[in-house]
Amino acid sequence: MKLFRYGQPGQEKPGILIDEIKYDISAFISNYDEAFFETDGLKRVADLVKQKPEGLVRLNGDVRLGSAVARPSKIVCVGLNYKDHAAEVGAALPKEPVIFIKSNSALNGPYDDIVIPQGSEKTDWETEFAMVIGKKASYLKEEQVKDYLAGYVLHNDVSERAFMFERNGTWDKGKGCDTFAPIGPYLVTTDEIPDTGNLHVWMSLNGKLMQNGTTADMIFNPFYLVAYITQFMTLYPGDVVSTGSPAGSGAGFKPPVFLKPGDLVECGIDGLGSQRQRVKAYTGV
Template identity: 60%
Template sequence: MKLIRYGEAGKEKIGVLIDGVRYDTSAYGGDYNEQFFEDNGLARLEEFVKANQGKLIAIAATERLGPPVARPSKIVCIGLNYAKHAQETNAKIPEEPIIFFKSTTALVGPNDAIVIPKNSTKTDWEVELALVICKKASYVSEEEAMDYVAGYCLHNDVSEREFQLERGGTWDKGKGCDTFAPLGPFLATPDEIEDVHNLRLWLKLNGETMQNGNTDDLIFGIPKLISYISQFMTLLPGDLVSTGTPAGVGLGFDPPIYLKPGDVLELGMDGLGTARQVVKAYAGS
């Protein structure tokens, strides 16, 4: 299945994507949140869709897409997890996964605008594969780790490099700004993806390809990441894990390239669709 959420930000309704057509599943009830995944919602939703085949109402293509999961308890991210990305930033290949967090308030829809934060001059892009947890995970072994995956999403781990690297603290400062986690267009269940460790992912800036990688370059694969993270914290149903970005980020160019108002980002991944984000200036006081 492919799960979507649509409508006004903060008031999204739930739906599914079938053969390229969006359908409303609001009659199922609830949202794609912790309770949904914890209560075996994926299997029950599949039964609901089958029972209502031919009866589901199509959603207009003009409707806004929200993030395909409701705000999770946490967004856990992995840094420097592609060998070529580590090389372009002159970083040592990690011996263990590097963990940081994005604030859940950064979560937005796949085609929502990216807002450059106040006083920012180094906002950057990072196309990534994200996974969603389907059940409580604590001290999980690598052998059983894939049983904890509800599905996969396209994610742009937007980053402010000055905040991240030059402001005397952890990476989190440059990762959790509002709009810095565009997610979607949909969540694809694992049966939709033939080989999660062989997916092309790419990103274009104003039509020019900047990132063109493959998950076969991951230093730490999905089972290792889930098992490793679960040794340090409990992952809850609906939690997001973003697995790192390939080479081609703005920081890696000489000189670096950073986002400015009016820029357009287009990104995509095999089996996980595409997204488009326009960059805007911060307009607050």
């Protein structure tokens, strides 16, 4: 299944894509949030699809899409998880996953604007394969992980490099700015993507291809990452785990390339759809 949320920011309703047609299912499901996932919501949606009740309302194709999941308790990200990306930024391959938390206030729709923060000099992009947790998870083993997942999402891990590396402290400073976590367009259930090991990951800037990688280049595979993270924190239903980005981020170019107002960012991953964002300057509004 491919699930989405649509409507104005803060007022999104749940929907489902069936045969490339979008349907509203808010008469049956309130939201794709923690309560939905922990109460077997995916099965309820699957039953709806089989029954095709009258309450499935067909939507216009041009509705605004919000983040594919409602605000999760946390967005856990992995840094330097692709061999080619570590090489391009001159970093040693990590012996254990590098993890950080991205603020859930950074959540953004897949086609919403990216806003360059006040004082930013080095806003960058990172196209990432991410997973949505389906049930409470703690101290998992790698072979258990798939049973704990609700599905997969596309995530653009927008990053401000000067905030990350030149302003002291942790990476979180440059990761959690407003609009820095576009997620979607769809939450794709795990049955739709049986193999996550060789998915094409791409990103273009103003029509020029910048990232052109594959999940096969990951240092640590997605299921291992979830198991690893649960050794340090409990993951709750609806939480997002993002698995890092291949080479081609702006910081990796010589000279570096960073986002500026008016830029057009497009990115995608096999099976997860694509995103499209216009870059705007912070105006205080």
